[in-house]
Amino acid sequence: MTAPSSDARLFLREFVRSPLTTAAVLPSSPALAAAMTAPIAAMAESVVPVVVELGPGTGAFTGAIRRQLAGRGRHLAIELSDVMADVLTARYPEVDVVRTDANDLCQVLADRDLPAADAVVSGLPWAAYSGPLIRTIAGSLAPNGTFTQFAYTWSRWAPPARRLLAGLRAAFDEVEVSRTVWRNVPPAVVYLARGPKS
Structure with missing residues (x-):
């Protein structure tokens, strides 16, 4: 298993190898992780x-x-990189790690007899x-499901980021942009989308 202290080297190596499929050169910070997973914390205790x-x-x-889950519910992780998937599987054996493209999401859920996701991070x-x-x-997503995606503040105004935000607004009833998470390198914001449109 790769130790957390070596994650930065692993991210940099994977980014150099495949910059279009590796989003970052460094792992995200705990502060950004908390902002990205806040909708899960807000789920009612009765929800599985x-x-x-x-x-x-x-x-x-x-x-x-x-x-946030504290032992309840199902947790699936879709990872295209075999190297990253190996690390994740060793580190979190209780997570269902699926080695496929994110576009296969609906099929991944169907294969597990899951009608919908409550949150996608x-x-x-x-x-x-x-x-x-x-x-x-x-x-x-379920009708009350949520989707979170982060974006680095310095590149939010670039055309790909603007297309992403426009796409979220077209596909969801509500899209919020968080305050800047300064305790991340580089600083980032979180897009929180709710109410998937049919």
């Missing part, structure tokens, strides 16, 4: 949630999700959203 991570990497958000790069992925995510 299904949470899906897209592009979990080495698990910066995974640990926060595990704490994404660490994917913007390049992943060039096709129908936003609609796929919206279609996989």
